[in-house]
Amino acid sequence: MSNLTAGRRSASRESLASRTAVMALMLVLMVYFLLPVYFLIVAATKPQGDLAATNGLAFSHFNLFSNLHTLFTRSDGIFLKWALNSVIYAVLGAGVGTLISALCGYALAKFRFRGREFLFSVVLGGVLVPTTALALPLFLLFSSIGLVNTYWAVFLPSIVSPFGVYLARIFASAAVPEELLESARLDGAGEFRTFFSVASRLMAPSLVTIFLFQFVAIWNNFFLPMVMLQKESLFPVTLGLFEWNGQTARAPLLQESVITGSLVSIVPVIIVFVLLQRFWRTGLAAGSLK
Amino acid sequence: MTETETPARRAVAAPEVPRRRRRASGGGPGAGTIAAFLTPFFLPFILFYLVPVGYALWQSFRVVRRTGGQYGTSYTTFGGFHQYGQVLSNTEFWSSIGRIGLFGIVQVPVMLFVALVMALLLDTPLLKIKAFFRISAFMPYAVPGVIAAIMWSYLYSPQLSPVVDLFGHLGLHPNFLGPGAVLWSTANVSTWLWTGYNMLIMYSALQAIPQELYEAAKLDGASNWAIAWRIKVPIIAPSIVLTTVFSIIGTLQLYAEPAVLRQISSNISSTFTPNMLAYAVASGNNYQQAAAISVVIALITFVLSFGFMRLTSKRAGL
Numbered sequence: 001m002s003n004l005t006a007g008r009r010s011a012s013r014e015s016l017a018s019r020t021a022v023m024a025l026m027l028v029l030m031v032y033f034l035l036p037v038y039f040l041i042v043a044a045t046k047p048q049g050d051l052a053a054t055n056g057l058a059f060s061h062f063n064l065f066s067n068l069h070t071l072f073t074r075s076d077g078i079f080l081k082w083a084l085n086s087v088i089y090a091v092l093g094a095g096v097g098t099l100i101s102a103l104c105g106y107a108l109a110k111f112r113f114r115g116r117e118f119l120f121s122v123v124l125g126g127v128l129v130p131t132t133a134l135a136l137p138l139f140l141l142f143s144s145i146g147l148v149n150t151y152w153a154v155f156l157p158s159i160v161s162p163f164g165v166y167l168a169r170i171f172a173s174a175a176v177p178e179e180l181l182e183s184a185r186l187d188g189a190g191e192f193r194t195f196f197s198v199a200s201r202l203m204a205p206s207l208v209t210i211f212l213f214q215f216v217a218i219w220n221n222f223f224l225p226m227v228m229l230q231k232e233s234l235f236p237v238t239l240g241l242f243e244w245n246g247q248t249a250r251a252p253l254l255q256e257s258v259i260t261g262s263l264v265s266i267v268p269v270i271i272v273f274v275l276l277q278r279f280w281r282t283g284l285a286a287g288s289l290k
Numbered sequence: 291m292t293e294t295e296t297p298a299r300r301a302v303a304a305p306e307v308p309r310r311r312r313r314a315s316g317g318g319p320g321a322g323t324i325a326a327f328l329t330p331f332f333l334p335f336i337l338f339y340l341v342p343v344g345y346a347l348w349q350s351f352r353v354v355r356r357t358g359g360q361y362g363t364s365y366t367t368f369g370g371f372h373q374y375g376q377v378l379s380n381t382e383f384w385s386s387i388g389r390i391g392l393f394g395i396v397q398v399p400v401m402l403f404v405a406l407v408m409a410l411l412l413d414t415p416l417l418k419i420k421a422f423f424r425i426s427a428f429m430p431y432a433v434p435g436v437i438a439a440i441m442w443s444y445l446y447s448p449q450l451s452p453v454v455d456l457f458g459h460l461g462l463h464p465n466f467l468g469p470g471a472v473l474w475s476t477a478n479v480s481t482w483l484w485t486g487y488n489m490l491i492m493y494s495a496l497q498a499i500p501q502e503l504y505e506a507a508k509l510d511g512a513s514n515w516a517i518a519w520r521i522k523v524p525i526i527a528p529s530i531v532l533t534t535v536f537s538i539i540g541t542l543q544l545y546a547e548p549a550v551l552r553q554i555s556s557n558i559s560s561t562f563t564p565n566m567l568a569y570a571v572a573s574g575n576n577y578q579q580a581a582a583i584s585v586v587i588a589l590i591t592f593v594l595s596f597g598f599m600r601l602t603s604k605r606a607g608l
Binding site for chain 1: 318319321323324326327328330331332334335337338339341342343345346349404408411414416417418422423424425426427428429430431432433434435436437438440441442443444445449450451452455482485486490535539542543545546549550553565568569572577580581584585587588591592595
């Protein structure tokens with residue numbers, strides 16, 4: 001209460017000029033952040049012919065539904081296939097990834113055993129490994145066992161998230177009290193039962209955070225699928241749109257589908273993002289702890 | 291020296307013994323249970339992280355030889371540091387490193403400075419509608435790099451861009467895809483994607499500082515400006531170090547954004563960044579050389595990340 005009034009009093013002490021300057025600066029920055037998305041929305045509603053002929057920031061003929069129809073029927077509906085692939089890779093990959101990260105991070109936080117700190121530093125080292133450096137050797141390994149050009153080639157490496165284990169360990173030590181585990185053990189509950197019925201519930205908000213981080217990492221991934229996949233029907237949406245974008249020089253009519261497809265693939269994720277905002281902040285706060 | 295260490299070590303070791311005994315009798319998890327918790331992560335971690343690292347290292351020390359001239363059958367054999375010698379004497383490798391170095395030296399500080407200023411402004415009472423600013427700035431993080439680059443490539447393109455039109459009205463004709471500008475156009479895409487993410491890391495750290503810390507400074511008559519730079523920034527220094535390390539790692543891995551801009555600009559070569567070079571070399575079936583490039587990139591990443599962390603922790607006297 002007293003904090004609040006103190007804050008308010010100091011706010012009124014600030015000069016109008018500095019408040020205006022700050023607001024103006026932030027508004028300029030917001031134009032910068034929102035401009036590309038606004039442009040994409042406008043461009044997605046236009047017929048192909050208007051893209052170059054009309055002002056890019058002003059709406060012209062409203063053609064969004066026809067663009068969507070073209071997008072989803074092009075090449076036997078391959079875009080929908082790509083979108084579904086992205087959902088499969090990202091939702092299943094992040095789901096499995098969160099589960100194994102939670103089990104591992106929980107064990108590293110709550111069980112005492114020899115080599116625990118060593119294992120944790122190996123995981124931390126994994127956070128620093130550039131994942132693109134892994135893609136080429138993984139391609140060779142997978143091609144020798146015939147995994148290249150399958151769902152598994154993208155899915156399997158995606159489930160591993162050292163950062164997720166790091167977060168899970170921090171969250172488990174903060175959210176799960178030692179006494180609770182002791183009493184569950186005295187009641188004769190097994191460790192897995194304790195984890196799934198007690199610990200995982202206490203960790204639930206942080207598990208959402210871990211899921212979101214991994215979901216975005218997989219959803220945005222481009223290099224790994226590009227190295228692993230040649231079959232178009234297995235592409236995630238990023239790789240598919242990249243391929244289409246490369247063909248617009250020869251087939252200019254593809255341009256409108258690239259634009260509409262980009263919009264369709266970012267809007268659902270942005271909405272989920274805004275709705276689940278608070279989970280990001282807990283994760284990022286924990287991630288920056290030393 | 292050794293005499294002073296022994297009692298200290300004993301003092302640390304002494305309480306360990308009864309604690310461990312108490313755990314064992316209290317029914318802590320056995321080795322099998324612990325392994326069951328760890329294996330689901332560590333098995334794929336070993337298979338898809340450690341094994342590829344080891345495989346890349348092994349491959350980087352191999353060379354392809356042919357029996358009996360150009361048309362003989364090829365086989366690989368141990369080649370020592372041959373591949374590394376090739377990488378280090380490759381001018382394309384050095385120009386890609388130089389390009390990405392210049393990119394990093396400019397883009398990372400600019401991005402982190404903007405992120406820091408935004409975080410500090412969001413943390414003051416000066417600003418209204420904070421949630422809107424926070425969400426809008428963070429939103430690009432949800433956009434895949436490929437799609438961000440596609441969006442910006444339309445804003446760079448001379449035929450379609452409303453931005454180029456706007457400059458045209460002012461009598462200016464910038465070429466965002468020209469030989470000198472295209473590196474900075476790529477840097478802009480990265481800045482757009484990651485500023486909000488870094489801002490949110492710093493902002494979360496600022497929110498964790500107890501308000502009482504400022505109250506004393508305010509009573510002493512410190513301005514908001516002084517509080518921000520003298521109190522807040524030093525406290526969130528670990529977050530700034532973290533965002534810098536993440537940015538260094540990201541810069542060295544740059545691939546998707548320049549690859550997209552390459553589709554509309556002839557000023558981006560197939561070996562524009564180290565990662566693009568590695569991919570181009572691998573596409574030419576020279577996997578041993580590509581492995582050596584990957585190893586060198588990873589080594590540079592480690593040296594820079596750890597070097598930066600060491601440097602900053604020394605300076606802060608930690």
